Amino acid sequence: MGERPENRVDRIVSGLLHGRRLRLRGGDAEEKEAVVMAARLAAARQGPQRMSPAFRKRLVKQLEAATPPESWMTRRAALVAGLGVVAGAVGGGLLGRALEGSGSQPPATAGHVVRPTNGRWVDVGALADFTPGQARIVKAGAVGAFVTRDGDSVSAVSSICSDLPCELWWDSSQHTLVCPCHNRTFTAQGSSIGTYRLPSLDVVQVRVRDGRVEVLGV
Protein backbone atom coordinates (compact mmCIF):
# COMPACT_ATOMS: atom_id res chain seq x y z
CA MET A 1 0.00 0.00 0.00
CA GLY A 2 1.46 3.28 -1.05
CA GLU A 3 4.59 1.58 -2.28
CA ARG A 4 6.38 3.79 -4.71
CA PRO A 5 6.68 2.38 -8.23
CA GLU A 6 10.48 2.43 -8.20
CA ASN A 7 10.55 0.53 -4.92
CA ARG A 8 7.96 -1.89 -6.16
CA VAL A 9 9.93 -2.67 -9.29
CA ASP A 10 13.23 -2.87 -7.48
CA ARG A 11 11.78 -5.41 -5.07
CA ILE A 12 10.89 -7.57 -8.05
CA VAL A 13 14.24 -6.97 -9.74
CA SER A 14 16.14 -7.87 -6.58
CA GLY A 15 14.19 -11.10 -6.28
CA LEU A 16 14.95 -12.03 -9.86
CA LEU A 17 18.62 -11.21 -9.48
CA HIS A 18 18.74 -13.49 -6.48
CA GLY A 19 17.20 -16.28 -8.52
CA ARG A 20 13.90 -16.11 -6.69
CA ARG A 21 10.49 -16.88 -8.05
CA LEU A 22 8.43 -13.97 -9.33
CA ARG A 23 6.27 -13.02 -6.39
CA LEU A 24 4.00 -10.20 -7.31
CA ARG A 25 1.61 -8.25 -5.15
CA GLY A 26 -1.57 -6.44 -5.92
CA GLY A 27 -0.68 -3.27 -7.71
CA ASP A 28 2.45 -4.65 -9.32
CA ALA A 29 0.49 -4.92 -12.55
CA GLU A 30 0.72 -1.15 -12.82
CA GLU A 31 4.29 -1.71 -13.84
CA LYS A 32 3.60 -4.77 -15.90
CA GLU A 33 5.77 -3.81 -18.86
CA ALA A 34 8.70 -3.08 -16.58
CA VAL A 35 8.21 -6.37 -14.74
CA VAL A 36 8.06 -8.45 -17.92
CA MET A 37 11.17 -6.69 -19.19
CA ALA A 38 12.97 -7.25 -15.89
CA ALA A 39 12.30 -10.97 -16.16
CA ARG A 40 13.73 -11.07 -19.66
CA LEU A 41 16.82 -9.15 -18.64
CA ALA A 42 17.36 -11.40 -15.66
CA ALA A 43 17.14 -14.41 -17.96
CA ALA A 44 19.59 -12.90 -20.43
CA ARG A 45 22.08 -12.47 -17.63
CA GLN A 46 22.06 -16.20 -17.00
CA GLY A 47 22.46 -17.11 -20.65
CA PRO A 48 21.09 -20.29 -22.19
CA GLN A 49 19.62 -22.53 -19.54
CA ARG A 50 19.16 -26.27 -19.21
CA MET A 51 17.00 -28.22 -16.86
CA SER A 52 18.73 -29.32 -13.70
CA PRO A 53 19.32 -33.09 -13.55
CA ALA A 54 16.98 -33.34 -10.56
CA PHE A 55 14.15 -31.58 -12.33
CA ARG A 56 14.73 -33.60 -15.47
CA LYS A 57 14.47 -36.80 -13.48
CA ARG A 58 11.35 -35.61 -11.73
CA LEU A 59 9.74 -34.71 -15.02
CA VAL A 60 10.48 -38.12 -16.52
CA LYS A 61 8.81 -39.76 -13.55
CA GLN A 62 5.79 -37.53 -13.79
CA LEU A 63 5.40 -38.16 -17.48
CA GLU A 64 5.60 -41.86 -16.97
CA ALA A 65 3.14 -41.79 -14.11
CA ALA A 66 0.72 -39.61 -16.01
CA THR A 67 0.10 -42.08 -18.79
CA PRO A 68 -0.06 -45.85 -19.06
CA PRO A 69 2.93 -47.64 -20.58
CA GLU A 70 1.08 -48.58 -23.78
CA SER A 71 0.51 -44.96 -24.60
CA TRP A 72 4.20 -44.36 -24.25
CA MET A 73 4.58 -46.59 -27.22
CA THR A 74 2.17 -44.46 -29.14
CA ARG A 75 3.98 -41.38 -28.10
CA ARG A 76 7.24 -42.90 -29.02
CA ALA A 77 5.96 -43.69 -32.44
CA ALA A 78 4.68 -40.17 -32.77
CA LEU A 79 7.90 -38.67 -31.62
CA VAL A 80 10.04 -40.98 -33.63
CA ALA A 81 8.02 -40.32 -36.73
CA GLY A 82 8.13 -36.68 -35.91
CA LEU A 83 11.85 -36.70 -35.76
CA GLY A 84 12.28 -37.79 -39.31
CA VAL A 85 12.53 -41.50 -38.93
CA VAL A 86 10.76 -43.86 -41.25
CA ALA A 87 8.57 -45.75 -38.86
CA GLY A 88 6.80 -48.56 -40.54
CA ALA A 89 7.52 -50.86 -43.38
CA VAL A 90 9.10 -49.47 -46.44
CA GLY A 91 9.60 -51.71 -49.43
CA GLY A 92 10.11 -54.95 -47.68
CA GLY A 93 10.69 -54.44 -44.06
CA LEU A 94 12.54 -51.39 -42.86
CA LEU A 95 11.24 -50.89 -39.37
CA GLY A 96 11.36 -48.07 -36.94
CA ARG A 97 14.80 -47.31 -35.77
CA ALA A 98 16.00 -47.21 -32.26
CA LEU A 99 16.96 -43.72 -31.37
CA GLU A 100 19.31 -44.56 -28.67
CA GLY A 101 21.50 -47.43 -27.75
CA SER A 102 22.20 -48.56 -24.25
CA GLY A 103 23.93 -45.35 -23.36
CA SER A 104 27.04 -46.32 -25.22
CA GLN A 105 28.84 -43.94 -27.47
CA PRO A 106 27.18 -43.68 -30.86
CA PRO A 107 29.17 -45.11 -33.74
CA ALA A 108 31.32 -42.52 -35.39
CA THR A 109 29.60 -41.47 -38.54
CA ALA A 110 31.55 -39.02 -40.58
CA GLY A 111 29.90 -35.86 -41.79
CA HIS A 112 30.57 -34.31 -45.15
CA VAL A 113 34.10 -33.21 -45.76
CA VAL A 114 34.41 -29.46 -46.21
CA ARG A 115 36.18 -28.88 -49.51
CA PRO A 116 36.41 -25.15 -50.03
CA THR A 117 36.80 -23.92 -53.59
CA ASN A 118 40.22 -22.31 -53.87
CA GLY A 119 40.99 -23.62 -50.41
CA ARG A 120 44.33 -22.90 -48.81
CA TRP A 121 46.10 -24.31 -45.80
CA VAL A 122 45.98 -21.87 -42.94
CA ASP A 123 48.41 -22.09 -40.04
CA VAL A 124 46.38 -22.14 -36.81
CA GLY A 125 49.14 -22.69 -34.30
CA ALA A 126 51.84 -25.00 -33.04
CA LEU A 127 50.88 -28.59 -32.36
CA ALA A 128 52.36 -28.20 -28.90
CA ASP A 129 49.76 -25.55 -28.12
CA PHE A 130 46.92 -28.02 -28.57
CA THR A 131 46.11 -29.97 -25.43
CA PRO A 132 45.52 -33.63 -26.24
CA GLY A 133 41.87 -34.58 -25.95
CA GLN A 134 40.64 -31.00 -25.75
CA ALA A 135 38.98 -29.49 -28.81
CA ARG A 136 40.06 -25.97 -29.58
CA ILE A 137 38.28 -23.57 -31.87
CA VAL A 138 40.29 -22.10 -34.73
CA LYS A 139 39.53 -19.96 -37.75
CA ALA A 140 40.98 -20.71 -41.16
CA GLY A 141 39.70 -17.67 -42.96
CA ALA A 142 36.00 -18.26 -43.39
CA VAL A 143 36.16 -21.81 -42.06
CA GLY A 144 35.66 -22.28 -38.34
CA ALA A 145 36.72 -25.57 -36.85
CA PHE A 146 37.32 -27.40 -33.62
CA VAL A 147 40.69 -29.08 -33.76
CA THR A 148 41.44 -32.00 -31.48
CA ARG A 149 44.87 -33.39 -30.93
CA ASP A 150 45.49 -37.05 -30.35
CA GLY A 151 49.18 -37.60 -29.80
CA ASP A 152 50.93 -36.31 -32.87
CA SER A 153 47.88 -36.36 -35.07
CA VAL A 154 44.95 -33.98 -35.25
CA SER A 155 41.36 -34.06 -36.43
CA ALA A 156 38.93 -31.24 -37.02
CA VAL A 157 35.22 -30.72 -37.37
CA SER A 158 33.17 -27.71 -38.33
CA SER A 159 32.40 -25.29 -35.53
CA ILE A 160 28.83 -24.93 -36.80
CA CYS A 161 26.05 -27.21 -35.58
CA SER A 162 24.76 -29.65 -38.17
CA ASP A 163 21.15 -28.78 -37.38
CA LEU A 164 20.93 -25.08 -36.61
CA PRO A 165 23.30 -22.38 -37.86
CA CYS A 166 24.87 -21.79 -34.48
CA GLU A 167 28.47 -21.86 -33.37
CA LEU A 168 29.28 -24.66 -31.01
CA TRP A 169 31.30 -24.36 -27.84
CA TRP A 170 33.57 -26.86 -26.16
CA ASP A 171 32.51 -28.12 -22.78
CA SER A 172 35.84 -29.23 -21.39
CA SER A 173 34.29 -30.89 -18.34
CA GLN A 174 32.10 -33.16 -20.43
CA HIS A 175 34.41 -33.35 -23.43
CA THR A 176 31.59 -32.47 -25.75
CA LEU A 177 30.81 -29.84 -28.31
CA VAL A 178 27.57 -28.12 -27.38
CA CYS A 179 25.16 -26.25 -29.60
CA PRO A 180 23.86 -23.30 -27.59
CA CYS A 181 20.79 -23.02 -29.77
CA HIS A 182 19.21 -26.25 -28.68
CA ASN A 183 21.63 -27.88 -26.28
CA ARG A 184 22.53 -30.71 -28.58
CA THR A 185 25.92 -32.23 -28.06
CA PHE A 186 28.56 -33.84 -30.23
CA THR A 187 31.77 -35.70 -29.62
CA ALA A 188 35.02 -33.99 -30.53
CA GLN A 189 34.94 -36.13 -33.66
CA GLY A 190 31.57 -34.70 -34.61
CA SER A 191 29.20 -37.56 -33.82
CA SER A 192 25.90 -36.53 -32.35
CA ILE A 193 25.23 -37.62 -28.77
CA GLY A 194 21.87 -37.89 -27.11
CA THR A 195 18.47 -39.37 -27.29
CA TYR A 196 18.06 -38.83 -30.93
CA ARG A 197 20.81 -38.00 -33.23
CA LEU A 198 21.56 -35.17 -35.51
CA PRO A 199 23.68 -35.45 -38.63
CA SER A 200 27.37 -35.55 -37.79
CA LEU A 201 29.36 -32.36 -37.95
CA ASP A 202 31.16 -31.64 -41.19
CA VAL A 203 34.74 -32.78 -41.26
CA VAL A 204 37.31 -30.05 -41.75
CA GLN A 205 40.62 -31.01 -43.32
CA VAL A 206 43.58 -30.52 -41.07
CA ARG A 207 47.22 -31.55 -41.08
CA VAL A 208 50.45 -31.16 -39.17
CA ARG A 209 53.45 -29.69 -40.98
CA ASP A 210 56.75 -29.13 -39.21
CA GLY A 211 55.09 -29.06 -35.84
CA ARG A 212 52.43 -26.58 -37.00
CA VAL A 213 48.73 -27.31 -37.37
CA GLU A 214 47.21 -26.26 -40.67
CA VAL A 215 43.52 -26.19 -41.53
CA LEU A 216 42.16 -26.12 -45.03
CA GLY A 217 40.27 -22.87 -45.13
CA VAL A 218 39.43 -20.17 -47.59
Add this chain to the structure above:
Amino acid sequence: MTSESRPPDPVPEGPEQGQVVELPAASRVADIAIDELEMIYAFIYSRVGNRADAEDLTQQVAMKAIPRLRQGAPASAVRGYLFATARSVLGGFWSTRLGLSESELHDDLAMAMPQAGYSEESVERVRRILEQLSDNYRRVLELRFLHGYSLKEVAVEMRSTVGAVKVMQLRALRAAAKVRLDG
Protein backbone atom coordinates in the same frame (compact mmCIF):
# COMPACT_ATOMS: atom_id res chain seq x y z
CA MET B 1 29.23 -31.25 -52.88
CA THR B 2 29.96 -29.25 -49.83
CA SER B 3 26.95 -27.08 -50.39
CA GLU B 4 24.58 -29.98 -50.08
CA SER B 5 21.70 -28.86 -47.94
CA ARG B 6 20.82 -30.79 -44.85
CA PRO B 7 17.41 -31.77 -43.68
CA PRO B 8 16.16 -29.45 -41.00
CA ASP B 9 15.15 -32.25 -38.70
CA PRO B 10 17.35 -34.65 -36.80
CA VAL B 11 18.30 -37.78 -38.66
CA PRO B 12 18.67 -40.60 -36.21
CA GLU B 13 21.21 -43.27 -36.87
CA GLY B 14 19.76 -46.67 -37.17
CA PRO B 15 20.37 -50.29 -37.82
CA GLU B 16 20.95 -51.89 -41.15
CA GLN B 17 17.98 -52.07 -43.43
CA GLY B 18 15.73 -54.97 -42.64
CA GLN B 19 17.01 -55.39 -39.13
CA VAL B 20 14.28 -55.62 -36.55
CA VAL B 21 14.74 -53.19 -33.74
CA GLU B 22 13.28 -53.56 -30.35
CA LEU B 23 11.25 -50.58 -29.34
CA PRO B 24 12.76 -48.80 -26.40
CA ALA B 25 11.38 -49.17 -22.93
CA ALA B 26 9.04 -46.62 -21.50
CA SER B 27 11.73 -44.70 -19.70
CA ARG B 28 13.57 -44.27 -22.96
CA VAL B 29 10.50 -42.73 -24.48
CA ALA B 30 10.37 -40.24 -21.70
CA ASP B 31 13.93 -39.32 -22.54
CA ILE B 32 12.88 -38.47 -26.05
CA ALA B 33 10.13 -36.20 -24.83
CA ILE B 34 12.49 -34.70 -22.31
CA ASP B 35 14.93 -33.72 -25.02
CA GLU B 36 12.24 -31.70 -26.68
CA LEU B 37 11.27 -30.21 -23.36
CA GLU B 38 14.80 -28.92 -22.84
CA MET B 39 14.09 -26.43 -25.58
CA ILE B 40 10.82 -25.50 -24.00
CA TYR B 41 12.50 -25.00 -20.65
CA ALA B 42 15.08 -22.66 -22.14
CA PHE B 43 12.35 -20.76 -23.96
CA ILE B 44 10.27 -20.36 -20.81
CA TYR B 45 13.28 -19.46 -18.70
CA SER B 46 14.15 -16.71 -21.13
CA ARG B 47 10.73 -15.20 -20.44
CA VAL B 48 10.38 -15.60 -16.68
CA GLY B 49 14.01 -15.23 -15.63
CA ASN B 50 14.05 -17.68 -12.75
CA ARG B 51 14.40 -21.39 -12.35
CA ALA B 52 11.52 -22.19 -10.04
CA ASP B 53 8.88 -20.64 -12.28
CA ALA B 54 10.53 -22.04 -15.39
CA GLU B 55 10.36 -25.54 -13.91
CA ASP B 56 6.72 -25.22 -12.91
CA LEU B 57 5.72 -23.94 -16.31
CA THR B 58 7.75 -26.54 -18.21
CA GLN B 59 6.06 -29.19 -16.15
CA GLN B 60 2.67 -27.77 -17.06
CA VAL B 61 3.60 -27.81 -20.74
CA ALA B 62 4.75 -31.40 -20.49
CA MET B 63 1.63 -32.60 -18.77
CA LYS B 64 -0.61 -30.78 -21.19
CA ALA B 65 1.10 -31.42 -24.46
CA ILE B 66 2.88 -34.74 -24.36
CA PRO B 67 -0.18 -36.96 -23.91
CA ARG B 68 -1.83 -35.22 -26.85
CA LEU B 69 0.84 -35.77 -29.43
CA ARG B 70 -0.64 -37.83 -32.15
CA GLN B 71 1.03 -40.59 -34.00
CA GLY B 72 2.83 -39.62 -37.16
CA ALA B 73 3.13 -35.94 -36.37
CA PRO B 74 6.08 -34.39 -38.19
CA ALA B 75 8.91 -32.88 -36.18
CA SER B 76 7.86 -29.36 -36.96
CA ALA B 77 4.39 -30.13 -35.68
CA VAL B 78 5.67 -31.74 -32.47
CA ARG B 79 7.90 -28.80 -31.73
CA GLY B 80 5.28 -26.34 -32.86
CA TYR B 81 2.72 -27.90 -30.59
CA LEU B 82 5.05 -27.80 -27.62
CA PHE B 83 5.89 -24.15 -28.26
CA ALA B 84 2.24 -23.28 -28.77
CA THR B 85 1.46 -24.93 -25.45
CA ALA B 86 4.36 -23.10 -23.85
CA ARG B 87 3.08 -19.77 -25.09
CA SER B 88 -0.35 -20.52 -23.78
CA VAL B 89 1.03 -21.56 -20.40
CA LEU B 90 3.17 -18.42 -20.26
CA GLY B 91 0.14 -16.35 -21.14
CA GLY B 92 -1.70 -17.91 -18.24
CA PHE B 93 1.23 -17.29 -15.93
CA TRP B 94 1.51 -13.59 -16.68
CA SER B 95 -2.17 -13.06 -16.73
CA THR B 96 -2.50 -14.67 -13.31
CA ARG B 97 0.46 -12.86 -11.84
CA LEU B 98 -0.13 -9.46 -13.33
CA GLY B 99 -3.71 -9.52 -14.43
CA LEU B 100 -2.66 -9.06 -18.02
CA SER B 101 -4.82 -10.29 -20.82
CA GLU B 102 -3.09 -12.48 -23.36
CA SER B 103 -3.64 -9.87 -26.04
CA GLU B 104 -1.70 -7.39 -23.94
CA LEU B 105 1.15 -9.85 -23.96
CA HIS B 106 0.85 -10.41 -27.65
CA ASP B 107 4.13 -8.77 -28.55
CA ASP B 108 6.06 -10.67 -25.99
CA LEU B 109 4.57 -14.10 -26.17
CA ALA B 110 2.99 -14.58 -29.51
CA MET B 111 6.12 -14.12 -31.51
CA ALA B 112 6.95 -16.88 -33.90
CA MET B 113 8.94 -19.80 -32.63
CA PRO B 114 12.55 -18.66 -32.62
CA GLN B 115 14.40 -19.88 -35.67
CA ALA B 116 17.98 -19.70 -34.57
CA GLY B 117 17.59 -21.04 -31.08
CA TYR B 118 15.26 -19.98 -28.34
CA SER B 119 17.85 -18.97 -25.85
CA GLU B 120 20.46 -17.43 -28.11
CA GLU B 121 17.76 -15.54 -29.87
CA SER B 122 16.55 -14.25 -26.56
CA VAL B 123 19.95 -13.06 -25.39
CA GLU B 124 20.55 -11.41 -28.75
CA ARG B 125 17.18 -9.74 -28.57
CA VAL B 126 17.95 -8.27 -25.19
CA ARG B 127 21.26 -6.97 -26.48
CA ARG B 128 19.46 -5.27 -29.36
CA ILE B 129 16.89 -3.77 -27.03
CA LEU B 130 19.61 -2.31 -24.82
CA GLU B 131 21.28 -0.81 -27.86
CA GLN B 132 18.19 1.25 -28.52
CA LEU B 133 18.26 2.94 -25.13
CA SER B 134 19.91 6.17 -24.09
CA ASP B 135 23.37 5.78 -22.57
CA ASN B 136 22.21 6.21 -18.99
CA TYR B 137 19.33 3.80 -19.29
CA ARG B 138 21.46 1.20 -21.01
CA ARG B 139 24.19 1.59 -18.43
CA VAL B 140 21.91 1.17 -15.44
CA LEU B 141 20.34 -1.97 -16.89
CA GLU B 142 23.67 -3.43 -17.95
CA LEU B 143 25.21 -2.88 -14.54
CA ARG B 144 22.21 -4.12 -12.64
CA PHE B 145 21.14 -7.08 -14.75
CA LEU B 146 24.11 -8.18 -16.81
CA HIS B 147 26.82 -7.47 -14.23
CA GLY B 148 24.70 -8.11 -11.17
CA TYR B 149 25.58 -4.88 -9.37
CA SER B 150 23.62 -3.87 -6.31
CA LEU B 151 21.83 -0.55 -6.34
CA LYS B 152 24.55 0.91 -4.17
CA GLU B 153 27.26 -0.26 -6.53
CA VAL B 154 25.40 1.14 -9.51
CA ALA B 155 25.02 4.43 -7.69
CA VAL B 156 28.76 4.60 -7.02
CA GLU B 157 29.56 3.66 -10.61
CA MET B 158 27.19 6.25 -11.99
CA ARG B 159 28.00 8.90 -9.39
CA SER B 160 24.45 9.07 -8.29
CA THR B 161 22.31 8.13 -5.32
CA VAL B 162 20.51 4.89 -4.60
CA GLY B 163 17.16 6.64 -4.83
CA ALA B 164 17.98 8.17 -8.18
CA VAL B 165 19.25 4.86 -9.52
CA LYS B 166 16.01 3.16 -8.47
CA VAL B 167 14.00 5.71 -10.39
CA MET B 168 16.32 5.47 -13.37
CA GLN B 169 16.07 1.68 -13.31
CA LEU B 170 12.29 1.88 -13.45
CA ARG B 171 12.33 4.38 -16.30
CA ALA B 172 14.94 2.35 -18.16
CA LEU B 173 12.82 -0.79 -17.85
CA ARG B 174 9.76 1.07 -19.08
CA ALA B 175 11.76 2.44 -22.01
CA ALA B 176 13.18 -1.00 -22.82
CA ALA B 177 9.67 -2.46 -22.80
CA LYS B 178 8.66 0.08 -25.41
CA VAL B 179 11.44 -0.84 -27.83
CA ARG B 180 10.08 -2.65 -30.85
CA LEU B 181 12.49 -4.68 -32.86
CA ASP B 182 11.99 -5.73 -36.43
CA GLY B 183 11.86 -9.49 -36.70
